[in-house]
Amino acid sequence: MHVFLSSTRTIPSKKNMLSLIPNDYDHHHGELDMSVNLGLPFFNEDTQSLKVKGACINGIVCLYGGAQFGNKDIVLWNPAMREFKVVPACPIDCPYYADYSVEGLGFGYDAKTKDYKVVRTVYIWEVNGPLYPHLIESILAFDMSHEVFLWMALPDLGNIRDASTKKSFNVLDTRIAIIVDHVVEGIEKSFDIWVMREYGVEESWTKQIKIGPLLGVDRPVGFGNNGNLLLVDHNGEVSFSPG
Structure with a gap:
């Protein structure tokens, strides 16, 4: 089963709703007219910040229950088989005297060992006085097989440090893609799609297309198999924009 996890949102009952859409779904001919309660027995009802980390791989998604629960609430879940596995807690503790934050959590597949891996990055610092974040405009990639980090430079994306501009990373036709999200005149949004043609x-960075301006869009969530950009509106509903 290959699925694209479209959105995660909290509903008034404090339970989390996950929308699962096939990544080859054709929005011109298909209809989403039925919901199925799959159940999430591995999280309690107080978990309000359930998030999906990384892409769906071979029908498996990585769910994260929020930093307040620690990484005991990192779960690999196959919704089709209704099976799950809780990822063991990290055995490495941060020093008690240092401040830290969890900067990222990734999920990937090691083709060499034919196994799945979860990668967690933690930012630790010790300072006297104010903390000044060090902004680096680059991609930090992780080689799942050799377990080493690689740096990749970004293209010139313009003024992406503007508060109204955001960027996110995804995969388009097996290539690394950057979605740059611009606010237009306060209410509309436009999206620039950049693709790295050669890994x-x-x-090889190329600006492939500009989409918009569009009204009522909250954020992008990725691409379908047909190259369409998947967008979420302010109500958590998914829409499609031609890629």
């Missing part, structure tokens, strides 16, 4: 080659 690891900075000069």
Whole structure:
């Protein structure tokens, strides 16, 4: 089963709703007219910040219950088989005297060992006085097989440090893609799609398409198999924009 996890949102009952859409779904001919309660027995009802980390791989998604629960609430879940596995807690403790934050959690597949891996990055610092974040405009990639980090430069995306501009990373036709989200005149949004044509080659970055301005869009969530950009509105509903 190959699925694209479209959105996560909290509803008034404090229970989390996950929308699962096939990544080959054709919005021109298909209809989403039925919901199925799959159940999430591995999280309690107080979990309000349930998030999906990474893409769906071979029908498996990585769910994260929020930093307040620690990484005991990292779960690999196959919704089709209704099976899950809780990821063991990290055995490495941060120093008691240091401040830290969990900067990212990724889920991937190691083709060499034919196994799944969860990668967690933690930012630790010790300072006297104010903390000044060090902004680096680059991609930090992790080689699942050799377990090493790689740096990749970004293209010139313009003024992406503006508060109204955001960027997110995804995969489009097996290539790394960047979605740059711009606010237009306060209410509309436009999206620039950048694609790295050759893996690891900075000069191969290409601005593929500009979408919008669009009204009522909250954020992008990724691409379907047909290259369409999947967007979420302010109500948590999914819409499609031609890629």
